[in-house]
Amino acid sequence: MQTTSTPSLPNPAEQALGLLAQGKAEQAAALLRAQLKAHPTHGAAWHAFGCVALANGNAEAAVHCANKALALQPQAHFYITLGQALLVLGHAEQARAALNVAIMEAPRDPRAHQTMAEALEALGRIDDAAQALRNALRLRPLEAERHLALAAFLARHGWVAEAITTSGHALGLEPDNIFTQNQHAMLLERAGRLAGAAPFFEEVASARPTDAAALANYGAALFAQGAYEPARSVLL
Numbered sequence: 001m002q003t004t005s006t007p008s009l010p011n012p013a014e015q016a017l018g019l020l021a022q023g024k025a026e027q028a029a030a031l032l033r034a035q036l037k038a039h040p041t042h043g044a045a046w047h048a049f050g051c052v053a054l055a056n057g058n059a060e061a062a063v064h065c066a067n068k069a070l071a072l073q074p075q076a077h078f079y080i081t082l083g084q085a086l087l088v089l090g091h092a093e094q095a096r097a098a099l100n101v102a103i104m105e106a107p108r109d110p111r112a113h114q115t116m117a118e119a120l121e122a123l124g125r126i127d128d129a130a131q132a133l134r135n136a137l138r139l140r141p142l143e144a145e146r147h148l149a150l151a152a153f154l155a156r157h158g159w160v161a162e163a164i165t166t167s168g169h170a171l172g173l174e175p176d177n178i179f180t181q182n183q184h185a186m187l188l189e190r191a192g193r194l195a196g197a198a199p200f201f202e203e204v205a206s207a208r209p210t211d212a213a214a215l216a217n218y219g220a221a222l223f224a225q226g227a228y229e230p231a232r233s234v235l236l
Contacts, residue, residue: 013044020052028052043073050081059088076106083115092122110136114149126157144170148183160191178207185217194224205234 012035019028032049035042050065062085069078079102086095096119102112117132133153137146147170154163167184174180185200201218208214215234222231 011044013042013048016045016048017051020048020055025052025055041072043069043071043075043078046072047075047078047081050078050085054081054085054088059085063089076102076109076112079105080109080111080115083119087115087118087122092119095119096123108139110139110143110146113139114146117149117153121153129153130157142173144173144177144180147173148180151183151187155187155190160187163187164191164193178204182214182217185221189217189221194221197221198225 012031016028016031016035019025019031029049029052032045032052035045036049039045046065047069050062050069053059053061053065063082066078066082066085069075070082079098083095083099083102086092086098096116099112099116099119102109103116106112113132113136117129117136120126120129120132130150130153133146133150137150140146147166151163151167151170154160154166164184164187167180167187170180171184181200182204185197185204188194188197188200198218198221201214201221205211205214205218219231219235222228222234
């Protein structure tokens with residue numbers, strides 16, 4: 001007799017992280033409280049609770065939950081969450097140490113390298129931070145967010161031309177993504193290339209007609225090119 005298998009349901013920690021990704025932090029927290037009340041030694045649930053705490057701006061609670069998770073069930077991505085929370089609290093060296101463990105245990109996880117870059121940048125180790133971002137990008141070259149993270153870093157440290165090239169790669173991967181278009185346009189504007197920035201600002205303003213910043217960017221780009229009447233219609 002042929003039997004059909006029932007697909008397994010995600011565990012509460014996975015469900016909670018899914019709810020968190022949807023912006024439903026309160027529901028995620030309620031689910032995790034129930035899970036931890038019934039199973040207080042569930043490491044993944046403690047980690048998920050740490051993610052919820054971090055999303056809610058409670059980095060101290062996130063550190064506590066991540067440490068609890070690591071004591072119960074050490075996993076590489078738990079160290080990433082711990083590192084993120086420590087960074088929020090301003091403990092860059094402790095964050096670097098936690099992230100170093102994450103990289104040693106999961107060297108192909110781009111999140112570990114990208115968060116390590118944040119810690120190294122906070123410590124003033126700019127060249128090392130740039131290398132960490134390039135490592136993350138090398139692991140996920142088809143993810144636009146990796147290119148954008150490197151582009152933003154390069155721009156912060158004065159390498160605007162390289163930043164534009166890098167954000168251009170992100171735009172090639174996601175040509176219709178409004179966030180990517182906006183980031184690229186802002187870098188072009190920073191480099192004084194307003195003619196190149198204007199079409200992207202126009203796309204962003206069209207997609208976000210009530211966004212004051214988007215309209216201001218587009219209007220300013222038009223004004224800088226001498227298109228005063230179109231600029232006035234956008235800005236007023």
